[in-house]
Amino acid sequence: MDMKDQGELFGGSYHWWPPEKDHIFLFKANPLRLDYFESFIRSWNGVKILDVGCGGGYTCESLAQRQAVVFGTDIMEESLRQARDHAVQENLSIDYRLCTPEKLPFDDAEMDAVTCFDVLEHVHDKQMLLSEIYRVLKPGGWFFLDTLNKTFRAKVLTIWLGEILCRFIPRRTHDWQYFISLQDLQRLAKTVGFGDIKFAGIQLDLRRRNKNSLPVRISLQGSTSIIYFGTTMKPLSRI
Numbered sequence: 001m002d003m004k005d006q007g008e009l010f011g012g013s014y015h016w017w018p019p020e021k022d023h024i025f026l027f028k029a030n031p032l033r034l035d036y037f038e039s040f041i042r043s044w045n046g047v048k049i050l051d052v053g054c055g056g057g058y059t060c061e062s063l064a065q066r067q068a069v070v071f072g073t074d075i076m077e078e079s080l081r082q083a084r085d086h087a088v089q090e091n092l093s094i095d096y097r098l099c100t101p102e103k104l105p106f107d108d109a110e111m112d113a114v115t116c117f118d119v120l121e122h123v124h125d126k127q128m129l130l131s132e133i134y135r136v137l138k139p140g141g142w143f144f145l146d147t148l149n150k151t152f153r154a155k156v157l158t159i160w161l162g163e164i165l166c167r168f169i170p171r172r173t174h175d176w177q178y179f180i181s182l183q184d185l186q187r188l189a190k191t192v193g194f195g196d197i198k199f200a201g202i203q204l205d206l207r208r209r210n211k212n213s214l215p216v217r218i219s220l221q222g223s224t225s226i227i228y229f230g231t232t233m234k235p236l237s238r239i
Contacts, residue, residue, distance in 0.1 A: 016056025016082045022162070022169045026055070026118060028214050030062040033117060033229065036200065036218040037144045040231050041113060044068040048112045050136065052104070052129070053119030057083030057094065063115075064092040071095045071111075073104060101129040106136045113142040120147035121179050131192045137234040143194065146229045150179035154226045182228060189232060197230040 019027035034044075041047065044066035051059045054072030056079050064070045064087070072094060074080050080096045087094045099105050101123055114133045123129050133143055148154045155176045162169040180188075186197050201222030206215050216222075218229055 016058075016079060017086045019058070022173075023056075025214070027058050029117075030058050032214060032216065032218055033059075033144075033146065034062055034066070036229065037115075037142075037231065040144075041142055048110070050104070050106065050111045050114045052101070052114060052116040052133065053122075054083060054096065055079050055118075057086060057096070059115055059117055060094045060096070061087065061090060061092055064094050071097065071106070073097050073099045075100055101125070101132065104132045104136050108135055109138045109141075111136050111141060112138055113144065116143070116145045118146065120145065120185070121174060124178060126180060126185070127188050127191060130188055130194070134192045134194060134234055139234055139236045141234045143232050143234065144230070146227060147185070148174070148179045148227055149224055150176070150181045150184070151225050154179060157226055182224060182230075185230065193234065194232045195235055197232040199224055200229045200231075201225075202227060 016023060038044070044063055046067065046069065048069045048071075049063055050071045050073065051063065052073055054060050054074050055076070057072060060070045060072040060083065070093075072080075072083060074083075074096075075098070077098055080098055083094070083096050087096075097105050102125070114137055116129075116133065120126055120129070137143065148158060158169065158174050159176060163171050163173060182197075182199050189197055198220070200218050200220050201224035202216045203219045203222035204215065205217040
């Protein structure tokens, strides 16, 4: 399996509900991400969408609440168990499946859209995962992603500060060698068949400062030096 050992991947942390520690940021990032990506897809209502690397189901639940037809995959059975249990509590219909990045358990051209949040920075064979995402997408289907940039600033914030100094993130959650630059991701995406990726970053927005949201927004003018967001589409026909 072209991914770090499961125990190393999450630093031994499998707790998702209620969100705590670093998972609070993952949970609160969902409204920001989905609000931004809605500028491309307009409405999630009835959209058949797959969330790759769904963890405890934060993104899947947000999408289901927006009336999408939602599927989620992950390599961690314990994460999926918690995701299924919480979906039942919230009366949400979500199809969760256990799999590795090398083979997504769906037919060709089955999905209208795919999301992949906080995942690519943990995957060694990114081209294989991108190929699988491309395969399961319908022509004209959207691919929405975010990941950590391969910069010194990202390394300092997530590993040195987050994991080692403040210990807010479980140790060994991240490995800088798996981070990827915008240019390298663009190249890999084009290799498997995607069009150009439109990148966006984080911009400070103090108007959003409250206990339920992060004081930032995603914009094309935002900083991509630590985390960046990408949008691309599977072409209607491949030349």
